[in-house]
Amino acid sequence: xxMRKADxxxxxxxxxxxxAAYLLSSKKKVILIxxxxxxxxNSILAQGGIAAAIGKNDSWKHHFQDTIIAGHYHxxxxxxRCLVQNAPKIIQQLIDIGVTFDxxxxxxxxxxxxxxxxxxxxxxxxxxxxxxxxxEKLIKLIKPHVTIxxxxxxxxxxxxxxxxxxxxxxxxxxxxxxYQADHIVLATGGIGRLYPISSNDHTITGDGIAMAYRAxxxxxxxxxxxxxxxxxxxxxxxxxxxxxxVRGEGARLVNQKGELIMEGIHPLKDLAPRDxxxxxxxxxxxNGDQVYLDISIxxxxxxxxxxxxxxxxxxxxxxxxxxxxIAPGAHFIMGGVKTNAYGETTLxxxxxxxxxxxxxxxxxxxxxxxxxxxxxxxxxxxAEYIFMRPKKNIRRDPMIPQIQKLKLSLPEIKExxxxxxxxxxxxxxxxxxxxxxxxxxxxxxxxHSNMIIDLSFEEITRLNMVTTGWLITTSALKRTESRGGHxxxxxxxxxxxxxxxxxxVRRSEENEFNQVKNVTSTVLH
Ligand code: SIN
Numbered sequence: 001x002x003m004r005k006a007d008x009x010x011x012x013x014x015x016x017x018x019x020a021a022y023l024l025s026s027k028k029k030v031i032l033i034x035x036x037x038x039x040x041x042n043s044i045l046a047q048g049g050i051a052a053a054i055g056k057n058d059s060w061k062h063h064f065q066d067t068i069i070a071g072h073y074h075x076x077x078x079x080x081r082c083l084v085q086n087a088p089k090i091i092q093q094l095i096d097i098g099v100t101f102d103x104x105x106x107x108x109x110x111x112x113x114x115x116x117x118x119x120x121x122x123x124x125x126x127x128x129x130x131x132x133x134x135x136e137k138l139i140k141l142i143k144p145h146v147t148i149x150x151x152x153x154x155x156x157x158x159x160x161x162x163x164x165x166x167x168x169x170x171x172x173x174x175x176x177x178x179y180q181a182d183h184i185v186l187a188t189g190g191i192g193r194l195y196p197i198s199s200n201d202h203t204i205t206g207d208g209i210a211m212a213y214r215a216x217x218x219x220x221x222x223x224x225x226x227x228x229x230x231x232x233x234x235x236x237x238x239x240x241x242x243x244x245x246v247r248g249e250g251a252r253l254v255n256q257k258g259e260l261i262m263e264g265i266h267p268l269k270d271l272a273p274r275d276x277x278x279x280x281x282x283x284x285x286x287n288g289d290q291v292y293l294d295i296s297i298x299x300x301x302x303x304x305x306x307x308x309x310x311x312x313x314x315x316x317x318x319x320x321x322x323x324x325x326i327a328p329g330a331h332f333i334m335g336g337v338k339t340n341a342y343g344e345t346t347l348x349x350x351x352x353x354x355x356x357x358x359x360x361x362x363x364x365x366x367x368x369x370x371x372x373x374x375x376x377x378x379x380x381x382x383a384e385y386i387f388m389r390p391k392k393n394i395r396r397d398p399m400i401p402q403i404q405k406l407k408l409s410l411p412e413i414k415e416x417x418x419x420x421x422x423x424x425x426x427x428x429x430x431x432x433x434x435x436x437x438x439x440x441x442x443x444x445x446x447x448h449s450n451m452i453i454d455l456s457f458e459e460i461t462r463l464n465m466v467t468t469g470w471l472i473t474t475s476a477l478k479r480t481e482s483r484g485g486h487x488x489x490x491x492x493x494x495x496x497x498x499x500x501x502x503x504x505v506r507r508s509e510e511n512e513f514n515q516v517k518n519v520t521s522t523v524l525h
Contacts, residue, residue, distance in 0.1 A: 001176050016379050034149070037150050047305075049369050051368070109123050114369055128245065162347070166179045208356035224485040227328040239312075253280075265280050295323075
């Protein structure tokens with residue numbers, strides 16, 4: 001098996017991974033591995049922008065408050081403070097590397113508004129192409145300095161004496177590689193494609209969470225899943241996201257009778273936090289209503305929202321009718337691989353940044369346009385921390401795993417998505433969660449050894465989806481309340497701000513999570 005070495009290995013090519021690669025490559029040998037192409041990520045699809053309290057009557061304290069309220073008081077306050085206080089600096093950093101944000105006639109940054117924000121504070125680029133503009137810039141910057149492997153999938157994290165020391169990968173030609181490094185940074189994104197309608201790139205299948213779990217890192221808050229209220233869905237076919245910024249410019253949610261569906265639901269109406277809007281739309285649709293976004297109030301829609309206009313064209317949706325057909329879709333997971341303030345996980349040598357990480361900033365429901373921000377803030381933190389660490393001696397004699405041929409029984413991707421949506425979706429209860437738990441358990445391999453099963457890209461993806469689906473379901477069963485992105489119809493909405501239990505999924509614990517201890521033979525220790 002071929003061996004490659006670096007100081008730092010970064011897995012994933014969203015904003016967090018690319019920005020960390022950009023910073024770290026100034027002093028370290030960095031390898032970046034991505035299972036698709038460099039420009040396959042959720043970040044490149046991000047329309048809205050980056051939240052930063054830079055408006056006239058705004059302050060980080062207002063941004064802090066909006067983040068905590070949207071998060072249903074489940075956030076880690078210190079982490080939120082770090083996020084919102086750093087936001088203006090992050091915008092400046094991005095400007096300094098050449099990102100061109102939209103400006104008004106006076107050359108001031110244009111500020112949009114999105115759900116849960118009481119102020120205009122969303123900095124955007126190219127109208128609704130913020131992610132694309134930032135990612136293209138970062139790719140250009142890192143290419144000369146970082147060794148990049150595309151179309152290569154990380155199958156497993158390699159551990160030795162309680163340290164993460166490398167990864168094992170497979171490329172499209174079926175070749176396996178061992179990578180060794182002092183620092184392994186997970187930046188693989190979230191879990192959106194575990195659901196049938198999702199705003200996420202097709203590569204986002206919970207791989208990082210499944211791998212971190214198998215390697216023994218703690219996971220936390222996996223039950224909190226955010227559904228974006230407005231995916232463009234026509235004749236049951238999803239065409240992509242309709243940014244919340246559209247409602248920020250005055251669009252309203254209506255049913256087929258033209259009734260305003262957010263009226264009387266929340267003081268912020270159409271700009272209420274996402275969990276509330278998504279649930280209201282979902283319930284309307286369950287009652288047989290069609291829900292639309294009425295955009296007729298927005299002048300020059302195609303100029304302000306070129307990406308969405310193009311999506312409508314692709315879906316043969318006439319924007320001149322003023323009505324866009326929408327439905328909620330899986331968007332973001334608030335929990336993830338547990339990290340400290342510097343992105344360090346509980347497994348030494350392993351870091352997590354971006355959506356795969358739990359930093360505590362989002363609580364039970366993420367505030368709009370806080371995710372690109374989180375990616376850059378914690379890429380900075382992880383780089384700062386790695387620069388301070390003394391160089392370790394990379395293990396020279398890594399265990400070379402055996403590759404075994406074995407047939408696993410795994411469900412199809414569509415089956416996994418349907419089970420998740422129906423049972424672990426916007427509204428759950430004990431019966432639905434128990435059904436999903438048992439369904440997943442029939443596919444979890446019941447053996448354990450220090451070997452690699454020779455799986456195809458597609459099979460390892462399905463194994464990761466089954467593992468992550470099972471972990472989310474089991475976490476959701478444990479949380480016997482409704483809060484933010486975890487709504488159980490058998491438990492009331494919790495208003496108690498002090499009731500902040502967090503369920504850490506610890507692989508070493510003797511609890512039911514241990515059932516997936518044997519999830520795969522691809523575990524190497
Ligand atoms: C949006 O533009 O509505 C999505 C932005 C986000 O998820 O923060």
